[in-house]
Each structure stands twice: as structure tokens, then as C-alpha cells.
Amino acid sequence: MNIGDVAQRSGLPAKTIRYYEDIGLIKPMRDTNGYRRFRDSDLHKLAFLGRARALGFTIEDCRTLLALYEDNTRASADVKDLAQAHLAKIEDKILQLQSMRDTLSELVHSCAGDNRPDCPILSDLATGQH
Amino acid sequence: MNIGDVAQRSGLPAKTIRYYEDIGLIKPMRDTNGYRRFRDSDLHKLAFLGRARALGFTIEDCRTLLALYEDNTRASADVKDLAQAHLAKIEDKILQLQSMRDTLSELVHSCAGDNRPDCPILSDLATGQH
DNA sequence: CTTGACCCTCCAGTGACTGGAAGCCCTATG
DNA sequence: CATAGGGCTTCCAGTCACTGGAGGGTCAAG
Known part of the structure; x- marks a missing residue:
């Protein structure tokens, strides 16, 4: 998926998604043309982030929540x-x-x-x- | 009055008062040594601003409110x-x-x-x- | 004369984006 | 094959209302 697709599916603006990559919340792949290529797992994370942000969690809280989410021994x-x-x-x-x-x-x-x-x-x- | 005095009396931090001067909300005089010299009217305005901000008005709202306050024909x-x-x-x-x-x-x-x-x-x- | 409390300016950072410029890439049509 | 459009890229600047800090001048007391 390109950024436009995930933007639509996650409900987050493309700008925000780029920003989330910038600050290390997600790490999408890159196509040979330089375009970001998003896997389902990236989309999943973005949706997670969108919901956490909608509940008012700060970005740093979101980072922690994501880490806890991915840690099965939490x-x-x-x-x-x-x-x-x-x-x-x-x-x-x-x-x-x-x-x-x-x-x-x-x-x-x-x-x-x-x-x-x-x-x-x-x-x-x-x-x-x- | 120096900035420390008005800070104490208005309850606003000195930094904030300097900032308010920067953005043109107040225009204190200057002593020959460069120190700001505040008149009662400045203190009065700062208290006004403090209360307006405490009610959540934006700075631009505060600017408008001050202007209305000073306009007797409002x-x-x-x-x-x-x-x-x-x-x-x-x-x-x-x-x-x-x-x-x-x-x-x-x-x-x-x-x-x-x-x-x-x-x-x-x-x-x-x-x-x- | 020194100490400590003031005061000054200027610069950078905060949080979480958002807007815009400048330019590359891809697809569809004439 | 040229071009037009839409989508993608990066980078820079701006938002709001302060806040912290560096580096340095000023003043009153002892």
C-alpha cells in the first residue's frame, strides 16, 4: 500500500503518517522509487495510534502503549x-x-x-x- | 515598579510579562538603565490579561477584549x-x-x-x- | 569591593502536527 | 510520444503561549 491508501484506511492524514515515521512510531518499507510501502502490520499500528490519540494519549504514551502491545510478556x-x-x-x-x-x-x-x-x-x- | 513587582502583584511570571510586551499587549516605559518601568495602568492591564487567560481566552481574544475595555464607546x-x-x-x-x-x-x-x-x-x- | 538579587536580550525548545514550495513518478489520453 | 493530472518525495516554516537557559549588565547592602 502507498501512503494515500493507508491514510484513507486509517483515517490519518498522510502528513501525520510521515510524521509518525519521522519520530519512529512506524517503519514502513520503501519501494525502489522511494515511495513508502506499508504492510498490513503498519496499517494496524496506525489504526492503533489513531485510536489511542483519539482517547487523548500523548505521543509518548502511544509509543509506550505500542511497545506494551507488542510485548507478549507485558x-x-x-x-x-x-x-x-x-x-x-x-x-x-x-x-x-x-x-x-x-x-x-x-x-x-x-x-x-x-x-x-x-x-x-x-x-x-x-x-x-x- | 520593576518587572519583579508587577510579576508578584499580577501573579504572572516575569517571562510572560516580557512576552506580552513583545507581542504588543502592554507597553511599559523604560528607565535610563534599560529596566522596564510599569505604571499602575500596566499592572491593571496585566491583571486583566491574567484573568482573561484564566478563563481560557486566547491571546488574540485578550487583545480584542483589552481594546474593547479601553473603548468607552464599545x-x-x-x-x-x-x-x-x-x-x-x-x-x-x-x-x-x-x-x-x-x-x-x-x-x-x-x-x-x-x-x-x-x-x-x-x-x-x-x-x-x- | 564584593556578593547576591535583580534586570536585560536573544535563542531554542515544547507538542503534534499543518501548510507550502520545489520537484520526481506514474498513468491515461490525444 | 508529449503532456496533463494526480500522487509521491523532502525540507522548511509556522502554529500557540509560553518556558528555559546562556551570557551579561545593574543595584543595594555589608
């Missing part, structure tokens, strides 16, 4: 630990965003949104007081 | 629109993260986390099937 505890740490970060971020949302939502609702200049949003930003 | 609708658009983005991101969290949480719970290699997290990443 302990599932290692995978679970990684996933749990990541889950904790996500939950943290959700809390942060929710707090932003709550404040912002309150401000938005308290603003008339007409053509007068008075604006509680700006007042709040200026003073830190509601 | 329409509060302009501020509200900006804030509402930002709120929508935050809510979007929360939904994305919650979806990640749900999937991930399910996977984590289904993984034994012992020293055996069997791991539903990896199986899911590999196949996209639970």
Missing part, C-alpha cells in the same frame, strides 16, 4: 497504570474547563449584549469582582 | 459575542473530554491490572471493538 497492570494516570489528567482538565464554563456562563448571562457600553464581563475582568 | 454586544463564542468552544471541549473519559474509564475498569498480559485496553486500541 503485565496488564502497566497498561492500566498508564491509562489511569491519563484518565486522572482528563478528569482534571474537565474540572478546570467546567469551572471556566461556570464563570463564563454567569458573565455572559449577566451581560445585556446591546449597543450600550456597560458590560459586566469587562468589569469582572478588570477588577476580579462580580 | 457595544456590550461585541463583548458578549466574543465571550459566547468562547463559551461554546469550551463546552465543546468538555463534551469531547467527557466522551474520552467515559470510554477510558470503562476500559480501565475492565482491565484486571495484574501481572498477566491479557488487557482489554490494548485489545480495544488494536481492534476498535470492545
Whole structure:
């Protein structure tokens, strides 16, 4: 398969796939014309990466996950630990965003949104007081 | 005030304050020795920026907000629109993260986390099937 | 006069791509 | 056989909002 094929099948942009090769996540073969030639195993890895990235794992996490995936002697505890740490970060971020949302939502609702200049949003930003 | 003072009072790192000057958000004076000299109005702006950033506004949004803040003829609708658009983005991101969290949480719970290699997290990443 | 805490500028790196330029390769058509 | 298009290649630069560090000037206290 050429890069266009795997891009379509994996759902990843060709640019991203080249980038993943650059940073050593995949190692496709090369045809004599210089084109990358992808085996099924490469496609498989890319799909794996796509799903891991969609769950918000960092590239370095993905590298580790791939290594664990390919190591048949892994302990599932290692995978679970990684996933749990990541889950904790996500939950943290959700809390942060929710707090932003709550404040912002309150401000938005308290603003008339007409053509007068008075604006509680700006007042709040200026003073830190509601 | 020198940069250290405003850093402490605004809660922003000195590096960040220099960066904000670089990109034209603030324009502190200079002493003869080359040190930045901050007026109260600069400190005020920095505090404003700190609060806007804490609400997740981008730097460009902050630039606009500052301009609106300093424009006494602004329409509060302009501020509200900006804030509402930002709120929508935050809510979007929360939904994305919650979806990640749900999937991930399910996977984590289904993984034994012992020293055996069997791991539903990896199986899911590999196949996209639970 | 020295020490230590400030301050300065400039450069490079972060994460994970993304866009674009310049140019080679392959296939199909006139 | 020439050409047009689409796909492939590499390399460089830009994104966002800082952050770290090198290398060096300035200031107040002892």
C-alpha cells in the first residue's frame, strides 16, 4: 500500500503518517522509487495510534502503549497504570474547563449584549469582582 | 515598579510579562538603565490579561477584549459575542473530554491490572471493538 | 569591593502536527 | 510520444503561549 491508501484506511492524514515515521512510531518499507510501502502490520499500528490519540494519549504514551502491545510478556497492570494516570489528567482538565464554563456562563448571562457600553464581563475582568 | 513587582502583584511570571510586551499587549516605559518601568495602568492591564487567560481566552481574544475595555464607546454586544463564542468552544471541549473519559474509564475498569498480559485496553486500541 | 538579587536580550525548545514550495513518478489520453 | 493530472518525495516554516537557559549588565547592602 502507498501512503494515500493507508491514510484513507486509517483515517490519518498522510502528513501525520510521515510524521509518525519521522519520530519512529512506524517503519514502513520503501519501494525502489522511494515511495513508502506499508504492510498490513503498519496499517494496524496506525489504526492503533489513531485510536489511542483519539482517547487523548500523548505521543509518548502511544509509543509506550505500542511497545506494551507488542510485548507478549507485558503485565496488564502497566497498561492500566498508564491509562489511569491519563484518565486522572482528563478528569482534571474537565474540572478546570467546567469551572471556566461556570464563570463564563454567569458573565455572559449577566451581560445585556446591546449597543450600550456597560458590560459586566469587562468589569469582572478588570477588577476580579462580580 | 520593576518587572519583579508587577510579576508578584499580577501573579504572572516575569517571562510572560516580557512576552506580552513583545507581542504588543502592554507597553511599559523604560528607565535610563534599560529596566522596564510599569505604571499602575500596566499592572491593571496585566491583571486583566491574567484573568482573561484564566478563563481560557486566547491571546488574540485578550487583545480584542483589552481594546474593547479601553473603548468607552464599545457595544456590550461585541463583548458578549466574543465571550459566547468562547463559551461554546469550551463546552465543546468538555463534551469531547467527557466522551474520552467515559470510554477510558470503562476500559480501565475492565482491565484486571495484574501481572498477566491479557488487557482489554490494548485489545480495544488494536481492534476498535470492545 | 564584593556578593547576591535583580534586570536585560536573544535563542531554542515544547507538542503534534499543518501548510507550502520545489520537484520526481506514474498513468491515461490525444 | 508529449503532456496533463494526480500522487509521491523532502525540507522548511509556522502554529500557540509560553518556558528555559546562556551570557551579561545593574543595584543595594555589608
